[in-house]
Amino acid sequence: MKAIAINRYGGPEVVEYLDLPDPKLAPDAVLVRVRAAGVNPVDRQVREGLVDAVLDVHFPLVLGWDAAGVVERVGPGVTEYQVGDKVMGYVRKDSVQHGTYAELVAAPVRTLAHKPASLDWAQAGGLPLAxxxxxxxxxxxxxxxxxxxxxxxxxxxxxxxxxxxxxxxxxxxxxxxxxxxxxxxxxxxxxxxxxxxxxxxxxxxxxxxxxxxxxxxxxxxxxxxxxxxxxxxxxxxxxxxxxxxxxxxxxxVFVRPDAADLAALADLADAGRLTVNVAATFPLAQAASAQSLNAEGRTRGKIVLTVD
The missing domain is CATH 3.40.50.720 (NAD(P)-binding Rossmann-like Domain)
Structure with a gap:
């Protein structure tokens, strides 16, 4: 799969667009083909090594914790989703390595909810973490x-x-x-x-x-x-x-993955009470540029990576 990863800490220059093995699928996870991935300030902090003191980090490190996409495979212990379901998730795991700036992500079901019907892919990809x-x-x-x-x-x-x-x-x-x-x-x-x-x-x-x-x-x-x-x-x-x-x-406040909370946000969106303003989109290969724009801190709403 194609993914945005780093092999060392640093600025935008350490970001690479790589071919990496498809992720392994745990029994309580689903394999999601990513359509959009939100860009957040913490992604830059991970790239710069600022979370190394509090989270276990492994290289090569695929960046990103937000995703929206389509379920491609389900683990044997999964009953909540089936192949073809549209989902979104804040896919933060216990260690930092297999992120969402990728064509595929293995997402534990505790990190997911069904995608709101009222949101497009970019909007859904920008919603979870924030x-x-x-x-x-x-x-x-x-x-x-x-x-x-x-x-x-x-x-x-x-x-x-x-x-x-x-x-x-x-x-x-x-x-x-x-x-x-x-x-x-x-x-x-x-x-x-x-x-x-x-x-x-x-x-x-x-x-x-x-x-x-x-x-x-x-x-x-x-x-x-x-x-x-x-x-x-x-x-x-x-x-x-x-x-x-x-x-x-x-x-x-340090945000936690929570399927019920994510579903509540989806309900607010579908009820017309929560909109997602997407300030800019970038193709996956331009993730470094997306992070640089995010670092300026002047955008209104979300910056999102799109994955074809």
């Missing part, structure tokens, strides 16, 4: 309830776009930070936009004089400090990027 991060952060870490006001930092980005829509679906009022060029986009998702940067606390209080009930930090640093000024209970602050949230008494 969507689950948003869903688990809002539902589990922050326990957002109807009628509450939630502040979402970087609300127009990959995770932020999903978090905004999910919070609205949970019945919350959303105040989202973004550059002014993304304010109309946030309004279209149901949020009240505010400009990030100096004076953020005052701008949020102009909309919510008593502060907010919860804050979801997707930026870190000053955004986390601003959250502490605006949220009365520090236990209602969660971050996906800055472990310093723990020192404040908040929650650090």
């Amino acid at each position: 969507g689950l991060t948003a869903y688990q952060g809002l539902r589990d870490a922050l326990a957002v309830k109807p009628g509450e006001t939630v502040l979402i930092h970087a609300a127009a980005g990959g995770v932020g776009s999903f978090a905004t829509q999910i919070a609205v679906a949970l019945g919350a009022r959303v105040i989202g930070t973004a550059g002014e060029h993304n304010h109309e986009y946030l309004r279209s998702l149901g949020a009240e936009p505010v400009r990030y940067g100096s004076g953020l606390v005052d701008r949020v209080r102009a909309l919510a004089p008593q502060g907010v009930d919860a804050a979801f930090d997707l930026v870190g640093g000053p955004a986390l400090a601003a959250s502490r000024e605006l949220v009365a209970d520090p236990g209602r602050i969660a971050s996906i990027v800055d472990p310093a949230v723990l020192d404040l008494g908040g929650r650090f």
Whole structure:
């Protein structure tokens, strides 16, 4: 199979488009012919060696944790799927080697859900990791309830776009930070936009004089400090990027594969309550360029690799 892999850590120059053996199929897994694979900041962090201290890593390493595609074979212990099913998954395993930037991926059933009928391949490939991060952060870490006001930092980005829509679906009022060029986009998702940067606390209080009930930090640093000024209970602050949230008494969110949560996202999509904005697509062979664009941190929505 063709795949995007690395044999050492480094920048975009270490990314190779290789022929590799087809993956082995465990009894509790299905072999998926990938049609699209989402590009996420963590993929670049894996390439640079930044996860080596916390996860077992083996070379050659196929990058990527997001995928959408068609089931080609099923393991003998699998009853949830059959050949021909369209699926999507956050295919993170216990060690890092066999990723989703490939024509084929062996995916444990615990990492999969049926693809939403309302999404095309690129949209489905861009949903799992970022969507689950948003869903688990809002539902589990922050326990957002109807009628509450939630502040979402970087609300127009990959995770932020999903978090905004999910919070609205949970019945919350959303105040989202973004550059002014993304304010109309946030309004279209149901949020009240505010400009990030100096004076953020005052701008949020102009909309919510008593502060907010919860804050979801997707930026870190000053955004986390601003959250502490605006949220009365520090236990209602969660971050996906800055472990310093723990020192404040908040929650650090590291997304987990979860088939039920992924199916819930699919249901939201098919109910018209969750859309996937695909900012750009690249063919698999151009994965390095896709990662470089992702590293700029200015795209609205998701960057996705397409696999023919």
